[in-house]
Amino acid sequence: MMPRVCSHCDGFPVVHITTGSLAPDGQRRTLPAACPVCKGTGTRTTPAFLVRAGK
Numbered sequence: 677m678m679p680r681v682c683s684h685c686d687g688f689p690v691v692h693i694t695t696g697s698l699a700p701d702g703q704r705r706t707l708p709a710a711c712p713v714c715k716g717t718g719t720r721t722t723p724a725f726l727v728r729a730g731k
Contacts, residue, residue: 682720685711689718 681687692706699705710716 680720682711682714682718684713685718687718689714689716 682689689711691709693709695705695707697705711718714720
């Protein structure tokens, strides 16, 4: 069974947000932000309490 794509981040689990300032070499400074639902994996698994075992 293939893992499902996270419905919260739509498979883009980590993004970089610009801080508005520049580094000495001219590049923009950014901060990474991970999806709070999938914790940066991009996939969601079925919660343990929904998994049916046995017959």
